[in-house]
Amino acid sequence: MSTSAIDVAGEATGSDDGILETPFLDAERSNLLQLIAEEGGYAYVSMATLAAAGDIRAAEAAKEMAWEQLHSGPWHSVVPIWRDAYSMACVHLAKLHYASGEIAQAIRALDMGLIMGGMTLRDELNLAIKKASKKARSVLFASSENGGEKGESEIKFVSQQINVAEVQQFLPIKSLSCKMVGKRSALSLEAFLRDHYLSGIPVVIRDSMDHWPAKNKWNDMNYLRRVAGFRTVPVEVGKNYLCPEWKQELITFSEFLERIWSSDATSVETTYLAQHQLFDQIQELRQDIVIPDYCFTGGGEIRSLNAWFGPAGTVTPLHHDPHHNILAQVVGKKYVRLYPASLSDELHPHSETMLSNSSQVDLDNIDEKEFPKILDLEFQDCILEEGEMLYIPPKWWHYVRSLTTSFSVSFWWSGAEN
Numbered sequence: 311m312s313t314s315a316i317d318v319a320g321e322a323t324g325s326d327d328g329i330l331e332t333p334f335l336d337a338e339r340s341n342l343l344q345l346i347a348e349e350g351g352y353a354y355v356s357m358a359t360l361a362a363a364g365d366i367r368a369a370e371a372a373k374e375m376a377w378e379q380l381h382s383g384p385w386h387s388v389v390p391i392w393r394d395a396y397s398m399a400c401v402h403l404a405k406l407h408y409a410s411g412e413i414a415q416a417i418r419a420l421d422m423g424l425i426m427g428g429m430t431l432r433d434e435l436n437l438a439i440k441k442a443s444k445k446a447r448s449v450l451f452a453s454s455e456n457g458g459e460k461g462e463s464e465i466k467f468v469s470q471q472i473n474v475a476e477v478q479q480f481l482p483i484k485s486l487s488c489k490m491v492g493k494r495s496a497l498s499l500e501a502f503l504r505d506h507y508l509s510g511i512p513v514v515i516r517d518s519m520d521h522w523p524a525k526n527k528w529n530d531m532n533y534l535r536r537v538a539g540f541r542t543v544p545v546e547v548g549k550n551y552l553c554p555e556w557k558q559e560l561i562t563f564s565e566f567l568e569r570i571w572s573s574d575a576t577s578v579e580t581t582y583l584a585q586h587q588l589f590d591q592i593q594e595l596r597q598d599i600v601i602p603d604y605c606f607t608g609g610g611e612i613r614s615l616n617a618w619f620g621p622a623g624t625v626t627p628l629h630h631d632p633h634h635n636i637l638a639q640v641v642g643k644k645y646v647r648l649y650p651a652s653l654s655d656e657l658h659p660h661s662e663t664m665l666s667n668s669s670q671v672d673l674d675n676i677d678e679k680e681f682p683k684i685l686d687l688e689f690q691d692c693i694l695e696e697g698e699m700l701y702i703p704p705k706w707w708h709y710v711r712s713l714t715t716s717f718s719v720s721f722w723w724s725g726a727e728n
């Protein structure tokens with residue numbers, strides 16, 4: 311399936327009015343442009359005005375200008391109105407592509423707005439995506455030749471059991487030989503609160519996600535392709551984010567699914583959709599999951615839902631996060647190792663601020679000369695199986711390696727104390 315097929319056929323079928331409606335932007339455009347001008351964005355304002363009048367090159371130029379502003383310093387220091395300016399330019403571009411029957415390009419522009427843009431035009435972007443997706447689906451799945459929507463057979467990512475002795479050779483030294491994270495079935499909310507949340511003790515919770523639609527759907531490549539194949543997603547390419555050759559790319563979900571399908575577990579060019587707020591971006595996938603009730607027991611607030619989707623062999627190196635975390639394993643298996651927050655100094659955090667939550671120790675290749683005491687530190691580990699959820703208390707260090715193709719969701723939430 312190629313996305314350009316959407317464009318070619320989209321022009322031919324052309325059964326809708328060719329208009330992406332944007333009532334909110336139409337009403338708010340002059341206010342937004344005023345705010346952008348107050349931040350010195352006069353050139354942007356003239357380009358955006360031309361774009362609104364139908365000039366596609368001006369829409370591209372406005373998008374470029376806003377993009378530069380988004381990359382002018384650290385993300386947290388970007389003036390928020392520039393994020394809205396970026397979404398606005400994306401919406402203009404999408405409307406013009408859509409009007410020319412270039413549906414794939416319209417969807418890509420809208421996705422860029424959702425991934426990189428601000429909150430003000432989010433509903434507008436979602437509305438436009440909904441309409442453009444409907445059109446894309448009607449074109450792509452109109453005939454069974456293109457993978458007809460109904461009756462299409464499943465293509466399972468994971469169908470076999472793993473051989474633990476075999477995977478153990480890829481795992482860090484001493485794996486699965488010390489204390490294992492306890493696994494509990496039918497864990498009550500009271501028991502979770504008392505024995506884990508308040509005591510800061512990790513646990514694997516079994517049998518709590520059987521009702522998620524994702525459990526039956528996400529192991530099927532055809533389902534994911536149908537629902538999201540034409541969407542653009544950010545992925546990480548390379549061994550892991552601490553390696554110099556590591557990079558980020560924006561590709562279609564279809565292309566990503568093909569990479570997973572054809573990947574080889576030993577490759578250094580692993581592609582990983584990691585820590586991405588996919589469920590804010592793709593509403594259809596959000597409907598397949600349920601926020602676990604455990605996340606609400608401490609009276610805090612959900613901070614983010616992240617997707618972690620990739621082939622066997624993805625590695626998230628040893629690091630910690632500030633939030634409570636439930637890592638829910640929807641498809642496949644992962645090895646997870648945990649060290650308590652009290653061992654932070656012994657785990658040698660990087661000194662640069664950006665990486666200070668990551669350890670200098672590469673568990674896959676431990677330098678015993680530099681870190682002679684690492685192998686003496688106590689940890690807990692487990693193989694997180696499909697249908698299990700791991701609770702990781704705040705600041706606990708974790709290392710994660712996928713043992714098969716794997717799709718997990720992490721729920722981060724803050725405690726009432728924050």
Ligand SMILES: O=C(O)CCC(=O)C(=O)O
Pocket residue numbers: 618625626631635637708710711718720
């Ligand atoms: O699954 C992974 O690769 C990493 C998950 C993780 O680091 C997290 O949920 O915080």
